[in-house]
Amino acid sequence: MSYSHLLLALSVVFVWGTNFVVIRWGLDGLPPFLFATLRFAFSALPWLLFIRRPAVPWQKLAAFGMLLGVGQFALLFLAMRADISPGLASLVIQVQVFFTIGLSLLTLGERVRGYQLAGLALAVAGLAVIATHLDATLTVKGLALVLAAAFFWACANMVVKTVGRVDMLGFMVWTSLFAVPPLFALSWWLEGPQAMASGVMHASVGVWACVLWQAIGNTLFGYGVWNWLLARHPAATITPMALLVPVFGMGASALSLGEPLPLWKLAAGALVLCGLVVIVVWPRLRTALLRTNA
Incomplete structure (x- = not known):
């Protein structure tokens, strides 16, 4: 992966990562399914x-x-309403990295290399450190909902x-259109027209x-660029980058919402970063060593 793509x-x-704080702010004023409906409506229109x-x-x-709309974000917003904190949500959703690599192995025949497994092992160690410090800010319901969102x-x-390789901005705009009707129906059914209007x-x-x-920052820019990168690189190279999301997420939550940031969270973030360094830097280092020895 080139440095520009990195x-x-x-x-x-x-x-x-910082978007989890924004979600928390938005949920203070809108019910979750309506919030998701408006997000994807503005991702589609007028673009x-x-x-x-x-x-x-x-x-x-x-x-x-x-x-993306119903499977991931409807469930994530529902969980973040009261069952999981922004920092923890930014962590648990990253299980999608392992789901994605596993599905790639099963359906696309992609091969995971040894250095990628080593990097993932370090990152998993960081996630495990965080998992051992869960508290009342994470319920079983919240954990289940975010894990399901990660799978979707x-x-x-x-x-x-x-x-x-297609126009990924256009892809995000047009796919967002299909998320709106089912999200609107869920909001109408579960939250009610009165709550929607209010x-x-x-x-x-x-x-x-x-x-x-x-709509604009997270969906059109974020997913447009992410999908553009996924179309050009193996899933095992791109998806581990998302392990940085909880680092940014917990940092932003600590600064904006006062979520505690003790030493164990910093240590966990360091492990995640080390895992990403192995995945991203090792191929370049190996190539440089081979050239030197040649």
Whole structure:
């Protein structure tokens, strides 16, 4: 992976990590399914009026929109309403890395290399440190919902791997359209039209800013760039970068929401970073060593 692609990946995980605080702010003013509906509505409109539909079959556009919108974010928003803190949510959702690599092995025949396994082992050690310090801020319901959201994110990654190199901004705009109807139906059914109307009418400027950031910063930029990278690199190279999300997520939550950041969290973050260094730097180091010895 080139350094320019590495910087793109890092910018995405920074946006995604800090976004968990933004989600928490948004949920203070909107019910979860309505929040998700508005997020994807603004990801689709008005942009699809100006951006051409990519050369992707309709069923794949629909599948990705459903998996990302309903499968991942509806469940994540529901969990973050009261059952998991932003910092912990940013950690647990990263199980998608292992789901994605496993699905790639099963469906695409990709091969995981030894240095990637070593890097993943270090990162898993960091996640394990955090897991041993869970407290009342994480319920069983919250854990189950976020794990399910992680699985659906991995399934969405598999759809991306099958579409090849297409206009990923257009892909995100047009797939977002398919997320809106089922999310709206879920909000109408489970939250009720009265709560939906009240949420929209009484949402503050800050809450609407959270919705727009979800749509433009997190969805169009974040997933557009992420999917563009997935189409050009093996899943085992790209998806481990998302392990940085909890580092940014817990840091942003500590600074913005006062979530504690004790020494064990810093140690866990260091392990995750070391794992990423192994995955990203080792191929370049090995190539340099081979050239030197030659």
